[in-house]
Amino acid sequence: MKLFSLSSLRRGADMFSIRGGIHPETNKYLSAKSPIEKMPMPSIIRVPLQQHIGAEAVPLVKRDDLVLKGQLIGKARGPISANVHAPTSGRVIAVGHFTAPHPSGLPVATITIRPDGEDRWGPHLPRLRPEDADPKDIAQRVMEAGIVGMGGATFPAAVKLNLRERYPLHTLIINAAECEPYLTCDDRLLRERAEEVADGIWIMAKALGVEKVIVAIESNKPDAIEAMRRHILAAGPNARVMRVPTLYPMGSEKHLVQTVTGLETPARALTAELGVVVHNAATAHAVHKAVRYGEPLISRVLTVSGHGIKRPANIEVLIGTPVSEIIDHCGGLEGEPERILLGGPMMGLPIQSLRVPVIKGTNGILALQKTESRQKAAMPCIRCGGCIKVCPCGLMPMEMHARIRNDDLDGAVDIGLLDCIACGSCSFNCPSNIQLVQGFNYAKGRLAFKQSQKHQQEETKRLADARNIRQEAIAEAKRQAMAKRKAEMAERKKAEAAAASGAAPETPKEAAE
Amino acid sequence: MTVRVVSSGPHAHSMFSVTQTMAMVAVCLAPATGLGFYQFGWPAILLFLVTIFSAVAFEAVCLIVAQRPVARFLLDGSAVLTGWILAMTLPPWAPWWVGTVGAFIAIVIGKQVYGGIGQNMFNPAMVARAMLLISLPVQMTVWVLPDPLGAAGAPDLWQSLAITFGGGGDVDAVSSASTLGFVSAQLGGGLPLDQIMAQTFSIRDLFYGHVPGSLGETSAALILAGGCLLIAMRIITWHIPVAVLGAAAALSGALHWADPASFPSPLWHLTSGALMLCAFFIATDYVTSPVSARGQLIYGAGTGALIVIIRTWGSFPEGAAFAVLLMNACTPLIDTYTRPRIFGRDRKGKPLEIAKGARP
Numbered sequence: 001m002k003l004f005s006l007s008s009l010r011r012g013a014d015m016f017s018i019r020g021g022i023h024p025e026t027n028k029y030l031s032a033k034s035p036i037e038k039m040p041m042p043s044i045i046r047v048p049l050q051q052h053i054g055a056e057a058v059p060l061v062k063r064d065d066l067v068l069k070g071q072l073i074g075k076a077r078g079p080i081s082a083n084v085h086a087p088t089s090g091r092v093i094a095v096g097h098f099t100a101p102h103p104s105g106l107p108v109a110t111i112t113i114r115p116d117g118e119d120r121w122g123p124h125l126p127r128l129r130p131e132d133a134d135p136k137d138i139a140q141r142v143m144e145a146g147i148v149g150m151g152g153a154t155f156p157a158a159v160k161l162n163l164r165e166r167y168p169l170h171t172l173i174i175n176a177a178e179c180e181p182y183l184t185c186d187d188r189l190l191r192e193r194a195e196e197v198a199d200g201i202w203i204m205a206k207a208l209g210v211e212k213v214i215v216a217i218e219s220n221k222p223d224a225i226e227a228m229r230r231h232i233l234a235a236g237p238n239a240r241v242m243r244v245p246t247l248y249p250m251g252s253e254k255h256l257v258q259t260v261t262g263l264e265t266p267a268r269a270l271t272a273e274l275g276v277v278v279h280n281a282a283t284a285h286a287v288h289k290a291v292r293y294g295e296p297l298i299s300r301v302l303t304v305s306g307h308g309i310k311r312p313a314n315i316e317v318l319i320g321t322p323v324s325e326i327i328d329h330c331g332g333l334e335g336e337p338e339r340i341l342l343g344g345p346m347m348g349l350p351i352q353s354l355r356v357p358v359i360k361g362t363n364g365i366l367a368l369q370k371t372e373s374r375q376k377a378a379m380p381c382i383r384c385g386g387c388i389k390v391c392p393c394g395l396m397p398m399e400m401h402a403r404i405r406n407d408d409l410d411g412a413v414d415i416g417l418l419d420c421i422a423c424g425s426c427s428f429n430c431p432s433n434i435q436l437v438q439g440f441n442y443a444k445g446r447l448a449f450k451q452s453q454k455h456q457q458e459e460t461k462r463l464a465d466a467r468n469i470r471q472e473a474i475a476e477a478k479r480q481a482m483a484k485r486k487a488e489m490a491e492r493k494k495a496e497a498a499a500a501s502g503a504a505p506e507t508p509k510e511a512a513e
Numbered sequence: 514m515t516v517r518v519v520s521s522g523p524h525a526h527s528m529f530s531v532t533q534t535m536a537m538v539a540v541c542l543a544p545a546t547g548l549g550f551y552q553f554g555w556p557a558i559l560l561f562l563v564t565i566f567s568a569v570a571f572e573a574v575c576l577i578v579a580q581r582p583v584a585r586f587l588l589d590g591s592a593v594l595t596g597w598i599l600a601m602t603l604p605p606w607a608p609w610w611v612g613t614v615g616a617f618i619a620i621v622i623g624k625q626v627y628g629g630i631g632q633n634m635f636n637p638a639m640v641a642r643a644m645l646l647i648s649l650p651v652q653m654t655v656w657v658l659p660d661p662l663g664a665a666g667a668p669d670l671w672q673s674l675a676i677t678f679g680g681g682g683d684v685d686a687v688s689s690a691s692t693l694g695f696v697s698a699q700l701g702g703g704l705p706l707d708q709i710m711a712q713t714f715s716i717r718d719l720f721y722g723h724v725p726g727s728l729g730e731t732s733a734a735l736i737l738a739g740g741c742l743l744i745a746m747r748i749i750t751w752h753i754p755v756a757v758l759g760a761a762a763a764l765s766g767a768l769h770w771a772d773p774a775s776f777p778s779p780l781w782h783l784t785s786g787a788l789m790l791c792a793f794f795i796a797t798d799y800v801t802s803p804v805s806a807r808g809q810l811i812y813g814a815g816t817g818a819l820i821v822i823i824r825t826w827g828s829f830p831e832g833a834a835f836a837v838l839l840m841n842a843c844t845p846l847i848d849t850y851t852r853p854r855i856f857g858r859d860r861k862g863k864p865l866e867i868a869k870g871a872r873p
């Protein structure tokens with residue numbers, strides 16, 4: 001049931017509202033005024049081979065190889081994977097494992113490069129004129145350039161561009177909502193490089209074959225909206241900028257589609273099934289560079305912010321730059337921040353070690369003080385309904401959490417655990433400070449584990465069955481061979497006997513037979 | 514390097530905590546309570562303090578017995594609030610032990626035996642009120658006329674101590690009937706309604722609160738103001754109050770329209786007794802009310818209708834406590850049947866169909 005809400009009065013006629021959502025303090029003022037600056041060459045670069053959703057790339061270099069800037073050093077494996085390129089020229093000093101930029105801190109396959117400081121380009125990707133290129137070639141180029149979704153989802157962009165082969169598409173939505181607090185990198189990108197972004201959008205729209213393009217920007221970024229409006233013609237005649245309400249999680253793909261088009265994506269379906277594809281603004285910029293200039297994705301803009309950073313800034317860094325060097329470039333840490341995150345405060349991941357590198361999907365480095373995270377000891381649930389009110393997915397977080405605590409995972413799934421997008425709105429709003437999302441993540445992990453265990457059991461059973469069948473077959477073959485041999489033996493013996501019968505017809509052995 | 518917090522997101526939190534929420538509710542209750550203090554004088558203040566003190570003390574004892582962190586749980590303010598609301602529903606000159614017994618019932622029987630905050634099924638203050646009403650029908654229905662603090666006839670502090678802690682001073686001298694009790698009794702006696710109404714308080718008095726009644730329930734106006742503040746501060750949503758008042762007004766309106774001689778007007782219902790307090794502060798108790806907006810509408814409508822039904826046909830003149838308790842019992846059921854629709858699914862939980870004409 002749709003209940004009256006005040007925001008419906010403020011909404012433009014062509015916009016649709018989503019349920020729930022929260023208004024956290026955005027704290028974007030910390031870094032919104034700093035223009036994008038280029039980070040000086042780091043002393044070391046560590047490029048993980050898995051920076052995307054999908055299969056890990058295969059390393060193409062070995063220790064002591066010299067690599068040039070833009071050289072392919074990791075090759076995509078399988079349909080869902082992404083190429084990895086050398087961010088600068090230098091010597092490969094290790095191809096091995098290094099701590100992942102992830103809370104687990106587990107090691108991942110990583111290529112470590114010692115920059116030679118010359119930053120010498122290797123050959124660029126061949127030129128492509130998007131004006132008369134085939135959509136397939138554009139997608140191919142995006143694939144070669146190793147571009148992934150740069151809003152944090154890191155899904156290979158080319159796979160999404162190829163959706164046109166499977167679904168009739170009509171709209172491309174550019175997600176520049178940047179609803180996560182603190183982050184300002186997309187904002188700055190649009191303000192300073194609107195023309196390039198618009199060109200990237202136009203290229204993607206061409207690759208997708210869509211007629212409509214909508215650039216969605218949250219209302220708290222008026223400068224970005226203005227800059228984009230100025231250059232929107234470059235994105236095509238049917239492109240327009242839409243000012244969407246400032247509301248977290250506006251940047252969630254399905255919710256953005258609903259806000260902009262009014263279409264609600266069915267559970268477990270892709271937005272492409274409705275004819276809509278969503279790409280991030282930074283991804284459009286990367287596409288522009290790849291198609292127009294043949295530059296693979298080797299750098300990105302990210303926001304370094306939080307009250308734990310001395311000089312919050314927006315910085316263009318090479319993929320693989322260690323977090324510690326970026327923080328040092330921003331004046332270092334202020335006091336003793338309580339936590340360091342990669343990404344925004346709502347969905348970002350805390351890291352333990354500052355030596356980890358930034359990757360293609362890292363849109364922010366935040367150092368938060370205790371006063372910013374406001375984490376307190378959890379109290380019992382008072383059933384205030386605060387979590388339900390803000391859940392953009394219409395779930396009942398308190399009930400799911402209660403079921404998970406009672407170890408009733410299936411019960412939690414029944415009421416929608418798998419529809420949760422882990423946006424964190426519920427935990428944010430819970431007056432009892434219950435770590436709801438942590439519970440959901442735990443449960444999802446357990447479910448995945450169970451699933452894989454079940455899968456494993458089935459696999460083991462299948463293998464065991466196969467082995468049994470094989471052994472059975474071998475045994476059968478042996479038996480048959482035995483029987484055959486026996487028969488032959490008997491045959492031979494009979495023949496021998498027949499031959500010998502003339503000589504010694506009455507031996508007792510023969511009689512026994 | 515220092516060990517940093519590694520926990521799941523989000524790494525931000527709203528400024529609200531349970532303690533702040535409870536404090537806000539207290540702020541919104543303050544005007545009506547203040548008027549109660551002013552009208553009923555020192556005995557009311559003493560009773561109020563005794564009730565809250567007892568509630569906190571019982572809570573502390575229970576927490577110690579249950580081996581929970583006492584300071585952290587006491588600071589959530591829920592015991593204070595329970596005591597506060599209970600005190601507001603008591604007759605202002607009731608002896609101290611009524612408050613203490615009430616607090617015991619509310620905190621220990623109504624809340625802690627279920628497992629403490631968040632676990633109880635019934636509104637603790639209403640459990641206490643209902644039990645007191647049944648077991649102490651005399652003490653719970655002795656009302657006094659408003660006698661402003663400092664006025665000529667009002668008891669001073671010493672007399673008040675005698676009223677609250679002594680054998681209950683000279684209460685009879687000023688006792689009166691509440692409008693609910695009076696109308697109910699007279700209707701039972703067979704008098705036509707317009708005559709009865711002429712003898713009791715005007716709607717205007719009921720609205721502003723110059724009438725005998727429970728400590729904090731007399732002024733519909735101040736409770737309404739506090740309630741609106743509560744909604745404005747987003748502590749509660751409008752659903753429950755509007756549903757309670759709307760259902761009560763609709764049902765009593767229909768009855769009144771059908772037979773004005775035996776059923777009082779909806780305005781009288783809305784302004785008298787505990788209805789207003791119930792709509793904004795009692796039925797909206799988080800723990801015992803449904804969590805979804807639709808559920809709250811159903812629950813509120815049920816409560817409002819039940820209050821009018823009990824007032825009209827029940828054996829008690831006021832039905833707020835019983836109505837709330839009855840609807841509390843329905844809350845789990847309502848919650849189950851009013852789950853919000855999940856994004857991308859229909860009400861039954863099936864994924865949405867992709868409409869043929871989906872292209873905009």
Ligand code: SF4
Nearest residue numbers: 391420421423424426
């Ligand atoms: S994290 Fe999941 S349950 Fe919580 S608000 Fe977001 S979608 Fe809803």
Ligand code: SF4
Nearest residue numbers: 381382384385387430
């Ligand atoms: S917001 Fe927290 S306290 Fe309120 S119902 Fe949800 S889980 Fe319970």
